[in-house]
Amino acid sequence: MANEQCSNELSCDKTSEKPYLLDSSTFSSEKMNNFGEFRFDSNRSMNSSIRFSNNDCTVEWLEPSMAVWIPVETKAKLHSGKWSLEFDVEWMGTHQIGVGFLLDWNIGSDWGFFGYLGSSSSAWSYDPSTGDIVTNTESIHGNLPKFTGNSGVIGLELDLPKNEIGKFTFIVDGVRTPTKQLSNSGAVAIPAVCLLSRGQKVTIRNLGITWSDPTPLNVFPPPPFSKSIKPAVGHGIEIIGSLCGRENCSDAGTLLMPFVCTNGSSHTGDNGSCPSCYACVLKSEMPEKNQNRQWNFTGIAQQYTRESQLVQTINMDAGASYIYLNGRNFSPVPGHRYFARSTNGADQFTEFGIDSSLIEPVTKAWTGVVCSIERISINPSRILFSGPANATVRSNLTLRLSYDEAHSWSISRILFSGLSGYSDIAVVGDGKNVALVFENGEETFADRISVAIVPVSWIENNKKNDNKKL
Incomplete structure (x- = not known):
């Protein structure tokens, strides 16, 4: 709608006010802290x-319909x-699709006369089938990246200051497009998608901006394991569909979360051996609509493993996911990392061993x-490992790359040669960089916690260490 018009009849019937775009600089303190869901x-x-799933984070056009397009907003403001945030377009087909956002008005959002995302002057859409940014029914920037197949990921960065004109940037499969300005200051944006063909499916991810309320974990590993459980330091993983065979x-x-299970008295210290320790996995399958996630303990690694981390490996003949576990060694003969492998999504581990190439102090x-x-x-296929590579001192934090699903580590680079301890890795943006949070110091290995942004090219090409510590 233009400022003098209203194309949303339902909204216009509710108010006689002149339509205007919402301005966050006028919000009350209560409204200022409300960003929706x-x-x-x-x-x-x-x-x-259409069907909603994944706690309403996924929408899919399943059944035949008279509709030419189906607009779907989020609850976020x-x-x-x-x-x-990210729009994971899991299936686009051969048709157009729109992902982006609308600005919020006092009478609600405006999809425009035609109803598709980008047809009004207060909505912006990216079409990965044509490589266009669209608003007011027109492309305002073309010849941009397209999906190479029927799926891909479109990121959206929104800069929405209270007292200045906002701006936005689309990122298409890791490639940034030109930043565009909005029409007003204090803008309130509603992420949305527009499905234009049966079979299209989109999942929205907010990249950790908001979190659900905490849910008590009232499940325990089976006997003979104790109810005293501990989450491992690090992160969990989500199973990626495309890493199995011709079908997902x-x-x-x-979701898989690494935990520590014990079948006897807990090992209270951080030295010596721990015969009661077993790395284990807490698992939650994708819930159906309106159902809560259910968690269960599944795969148990070998005795003497404690904190562990997980990664999904590629097997194109598989139906279910292949999982690799890498664990801390608390055996009577420590000094090298334990590993375990599963061929059924970490329900059970069936291959166990010690990786003699991965030293731990x-x-x-x-x-x-x-x-x-x-x-x-x-x-x-690249899997990255981080840890201190010194047999007797927590030092020499080293990055190792595997190109064969963690069977060998062909590239090794020392990131920090001084004292260093625990670490955790995350992929940044388009995957050209990784972020590493790690303990380090001069007096001890844990004087401070630092974050390094490391180019993958630096790891692979043996170039000068030009990563930045934040």
């Missing part, structure tokens, strides 16, 4: 041809800051260390 508004969509992994969307006070492992790309 990062999920699709399933209650607002009356179209029975973003303002007064910088926001990052049957357990795509499953053993000192008088400390046996082993918490290391990290992360998949940083699929094609080529």
Whole structure:
């Protein structure tokens, strides 16, 4: 709608006010702290041809419909800051699709006369089938990246200051497009998608901006394991569908969290051996609509493993996901990392061993260390490991790359040669860089916690260490 018009008849019937764009600089303190929910508004969509799943974070056009397009908004109302989110277009087909956002008005959002995302002057859409940024029914920037197939990821960065004109940037499969300005200051943005063909499916991710309320974990590992459980230091993973065979992994969307289970008295110290320690996995399959996630303990690694990390490996003949576990060694013969492998999504581990190429320090006070492992790309397949590479001192924090699903580590680079301890890896943006949070110091290995942004090219090409510590 223009400022003098209203194309949303339902909204216009509710008010005689002149339509105006909301301005966050005028919000009350209560409204200032309200950003809505990062999920699709399933209650607002009356179209029975679409299905919502994944706690309303996924929408899919399943059934035949008379509709030419189906608009779907989220419940989020973003303002007064910088926001990052992703639209995972799991299936686009051969048709157009629109992902982006609308600005919020006092009478509600405006999809425009034609109804598709980008047809009004207060909505912006990216079309990955044509490589266009669209608003007011027109392309304002073309010849931009397209999806190379039927799927891809479109990131959206929103800079929405209270007292200045806002701006936004689309990132298409890791490639940034030109930043565009909005039409007003104090803008309030509603992320949305527009499906234009049956079969299209989109998942929205908010990249950790908001979190659900805490849920008590009332599940325990089976006997003979104790109810005294501890989460491992590090991070969990979500099963990626495309890493299995010609069809997606049957357990795509499953969450796996590394834990420590014990079958006897807990090992209170950080040195010596721990015969009661077993690395284990807490698992949650993708819930159906309106169902809460259910968690269960599944795979148990070998005796003497404690803190561990997980990574999904590629097997194109698989139906379910293949999982690799890398664990701290608390055995009577420590000094090298334990590993375990699963061929059924970490329900059970069936291959166990010690990786003699992965050294971890053993000192008088400390046996082993918490290391990290992360998949940083699929094609080529690259898995990154981080940990102190010194047999007797927590020092020489080293990055190691595997190109063969963690069977060997062909590249090794020392990131920090001084004292260093625990670490954790995350992929940054388009995957050209990784972020590493790690303990380090001069007096001890834990004087401080630092973050390094490391180019993957630096790891691979043996160039000068030009990463930045933040």
